[in-house]
Amino acid sequence: MKTETSSRAANADYLAFYQKSPLSIDRLRFVRDSYKDIFTELLLDGDTRVGFHRQEDGLLVWQGAYLTRSAETLLPWRAVANALNDLIGQHELTAALDVKALPQENAQISFALPEDAPRGEEETLLADDELRSEEKQERAIPRAMENAPIRDDGSHITDEEVNLVVADGSGFEKGKLRIYRHFTEKKGNNAEFLKKEYGYGGRTWYYQNGENGWVGHSPAGLTLTKTCADGRFERKLKWKETAQRISYLLEMQHYLTPEEEKEYPVWLAQQQEKQPPRAVVVPEVKPVCTEGSVVYLENGQPFTVENIGKFDVHLRDENFPLISRAVSREQLQPLLDAEPRNGGMVLPEVPQIDRDSNQMKQALSYIADYLRNEFDITDADFSDLTQIDLGYTITEDEQHTIQVCADLERCTISKLVDNTLYAQETFASLKAMNRDLLSSLEFDALMEVDSNEIEEREPTESPFVAEVMAKVERLSAAAEPAEYDLTNYVAPCEPTVPKGAKEKFAANVAAIQTLKAVEQRGTPATEAEQDVLAGYLGWGGLTDAFDPGKDNWHTEYEQLKVLLTEDEYTAARESTLTAFYTPPAVIHAI
Template sequence: MKYTMPAAFSLPQETIEMILRSGGGKQHSRKRIYAKYIEGKTAESMVAFLKKEYGQTGKGFEIDGNPISVWFDEYGMSIGYGTQAKETPIETMNWEDVERHIRSMVENGTYMDIREAYLVDTEERERVANQIYYFWRDGMDETPEEIGIKAGNFPESEATLMELLSDHDGREKIRAIIKDAEERLASGEVVLKWNHVKSPEYLLSEITDLDMERLEFPLPDTLEVKQEDFITQDEIDYALCKGSGVFHGAFRIYDYFKEGHDKKETIDFLKNEYGTGGGSGGLPGNDDSHHDYDSKGIRLEKGSYVNPYAKVLLNWNVVEKRLRELISEDKYLSEEDKEKYLEYKEVQAKADRQYELNRLEHAVPEMKSKKVTIDRRECTLIDEWGTENEKYLLGNDIEERALYYAQVNDKVFEYDYKPGRSEVEDDYINAIAEEDIDRHEAEVFARLEGTDDAAESEVVDETDTFQTQKENILIPNKGNAVNFSISNDNLGIGTPKEKFQRNIEAIRLLEQIESEHRYANPQEQDVLSQYVGWGGLSDAFDESKTNWATEYQELKNLLSPEEYRMARESTLNAHYTSPAIIRSMYEVIERMGFKKGNILEPSMGIGNFFGMMPESMKESRLYGVELDSITGRIARLLYPKADIQIKGFEKTDYPNDFFDIAIGNVPFGQYKVLDHAYEKNNFLIHDYFFAKTLDKVRPGGVVAFITSKGTMDKASPEVRRYLAQRANLLGAVRLPNTAFKANAGTEVTSDILFFQKRDRMVVREPEWVYLEENDAGIKMNSYFVNHPEQIVGKMELVSGPYGMESTCRLDESRPFEEQLKEAGGRITGTIDTLELEPELDNELSKQSIPADPNVKNFSYALVDNEVYYRENSVMKPVEVSDTAKGRIRGMVAIRNCTQELIDMQLNEYGDHEIEKNRKN
């Protein structure tokens, strides 16, 4: 069930004290905390101690019928209503606040009663005696009898040490011998045998604490210490994220989910991965916890095995659903685990590649001897092919919402389950029979088996797709088509009616070229480049504007209803960027050392950013996205060598970590797009473009976007915090509100932001996450308050539709381009060139090319009839024997043909077309 906090609910001070009185999750935690206070520790030292003592741990309490969850971590304490506290806390305290509360309770006699306090000194001496004993036995591998340590006799040794620790002279005797050990370790005379023991420095500080004069605080006769009632969702998530307990288990689980298996397969995998077993310490920071797993699921408990005080059973259906959600929301692997995962995948990828090369050397001769009759044909039987990273298995890709658990006594149900209702397994249907795929592979391979020449004649061109089979699609031959290069800095400047006429000329020319099924020549490209869209031309769509009546009618007659609708909607956010601004952005990127790679423009318009690309970057692969049909089609004629998709950015499926650079002027406004992967973040359109693009660029890659000043200046820091966790702000430039007036006819203050993607998420809040007031009392982003030189103009308060608002006024005393160049020149950074494998010689290194997103990562592809191997954002030539190269070509052909068959069946081609393709 889902918990809803009552409207009138509040968290009383008594509840907070009850939570803190329960201490941490480790044994005797409360006594250790109390001991430090009676030793007279300062607030600063207690904050450090409490942070370490609690670590990460969770607690669940039932208080007056209300479920209260608590989570402690490096930031302090979070309290939530229901079964979890981390996501939606109703109260948070940093460690300074926690320390103040506990100190007040100790001083006022509400933390510990007299009976428990009486045992504190004894247990402290016992704890320190244990640590000293194991330091000598396991660390130094010595048994100094002068302080009572005897080999093989722990009870007697512990008793002697405790007695010595009870008075000053005894403590001094122990101190002297530990200091001697510290000196020997420092000199290198001896080394610790085991590093898990406490250091001499730590032991000496503990002995000093025992020497401290004890403070006295009031102690009541009795005091209730509430025990936990349930295990929280935060603790369950922590346990699940630790994996199966088998080496690299978490990585295998992560990979399996990423491969897209269905629910039933995944549950079977999880049962096998976890097996039957268990152990202690199943929950974070809790010494009394344990976990067990078997065919029923995962059981988590706190307390003794015989009589646990909190427990929960997660059946495998619930485990699968929760893991799916954690992985999809990037909460499964910690930052440390992500680093280890990258190393793990690197080792795996190299092993896979070597395995496939070795296997291909012997694969075909072995297969020749295996003949079978399938569908009345004699063929070669293919049992298995591909690498661990590239297997051709087909199954439905089922995406369904992962659900939290709800705890009812010891049972776990899903939110859409009712207690007592039996679970119903989903039915799964294979879209294509496996034997059909196998038969097709066998037939293709049979045709390839004769000679290397025969194999080469059957290779499918990598640029072909199943769409070439469709009727009525005429794709012009690119021939000598070239990408347009912008040389006119006044591009797009003119009166509204001049812009309108250029748009009309461009649209008429577009339709003519498309009707002739060809690409544009250079003269035609010059006409097309004058198209500036409809930003600032809203009058042309208003039939009440008599001075625009002719243009209004012309536009209605020229465009289809759908094209007209999209053009009219774009009047608010189609802001075309001037060459001067684009050039300044490329100058920053060029100084960072970028030469070539994969470049994305996710909101490209007609592609001015591609047209302004410096000569030094011209070898890059260009990828663009444009929502508007007319604009996107013009872009394709201007940049025929670019891969341009005409759709919303939210509908693209580029792989993550693929692009080296993303650049552009993203749409901005107070509206959102539907993209389920980012739905929970509730991003406005401009913030969404930053979030998704950061996922698409590789670690170390740079995102350079123009955006509304709202991204940096909005009151809420949430979006900036999201970006800071994933990227480093290299620098920013605030543009005056006239920056787009000449080209787009609009006055809006905007920013150029340069972000560099981190290789892992971090919890960090740099200055630019928050706002400050400048000397004039204008509230804006801290970055611009502390770096006013990055504002190209002057910030002022002006009257807006919702009251006074800030804007950036142009400084007309100097040329805008000069000011822009200076601000951009202060932004620094380095874009690392991706390193090639050590075995690639210099000649092969030169032949490496940016990766094609249509080629699966860690797999082979043919480019100009040469074999390449894709690794992340580069494709590297493969140096193998001619025989192995021929076999790889054959395997690529099998893969392409099989995928083509799959695509045709998934897209509901007719039986005749499918059968025709099989025979080909």
């Protein structure tokens, strides 16, 4: 407590303040504010190492090096103030003398005694020429003790000497092994670690040529001092520079001695035994929902996952296998979480399509070649890689339609008969799909179906398409006023087809709005309205319009929610996976 350091006020300040301020509360505040936020360590008599550090509510004091301290206690500021008061009362808190400048030589001998003052023998013995001049006094004082240390440029304290000092460690017991462990295990900031490990202090150092010196350490770094015939020299290293030198010595295997290398594993094992075992945190592994998984939704009803898309998951009701259900990803995950029997099941992440991958480029090249050779299509639309139309035809009896499309995202080829899934094949990877299918596409092979199997199936039509067609039939069958002439609509041979997704969406909305207007009016559609109705393209490839999370489709999403009823909206969204547009060029080629 009585040792002066740079991390607190000087002893003289305490003596002066305690003398003028008798109140305990004033002394407490002064003592609290006098300590700085600096880790400080000292070597006492008997090489005992202690340290202290300012805290908000007191002074933290420990024994040993801070990182390996054997004991510590927190002294309240009142206890620190009382301890300093006791030291002052026992005359143990001393301040350095304030050395004042002595008068110059001329001033010392210029005084005059009174005339009646007695003369002493000293006056006769001291002659003016016996006084040493200033120049003689300078020559009598060794220059090495007179001048401050000279900053060395490596001429007297070489890099080799510096490396020897650094390789000697902090000077505290097992300090070198602690430094080695920290640097090899890469536990954090090396410079900060060295600052705490070395603390405040120093030791005598003997250089290789036998000359002595001093190695000091403080929060600023290492200071090497050497005294020789040329003078007193000093070389300083910041802790960052010291850390770099230690890293270099470790890399060159020059930091530990052979004896220390043998000692280190034994010491490390002892340190690890002292540390309490760490609890092993096992990350929770949740089951991932895949196609074929059985999930439990409302009221514990079981469903089988048939398809997991970007936006929707298609489910089959186990109690009614012929009924399918599409649920958006955002809606399905809370339903899975609400049912304990799902075991915390989570949906897989949406796969990202890399259009620039070699396999994707190869797949698109195969399909482009096929469409050009089969249908003379030179500008194939690859805007939606999940639905690429590969062909459309009708059976020989002209009773059924057949359509084939490719999904390059899920590496799947789907065949639909009368807008109902007839067959589907999924490949292990896009590479396998390229090798086994896309590299040898043939129209006849793609369109091949079993006629007998088709007849046995009960075709199901898209609910949305069925609803629209039912309304059209009802309108055509209704009694119409005589002033309206029924006209049969003939589609143009080469209609103008919207190319972009937003244009297709606009055509669909216009057709639905026109249909609702015709229904409300109760009269047949005019020729202009028939043109608009014929522009309806279906919702295949327009899944973004049903995704509330798509910022660039937000307006369209809100428009659909207002335009369609809840049942119409659900049916339209479900049709995004089963509705496909066939270009006129393909139809005419067939």
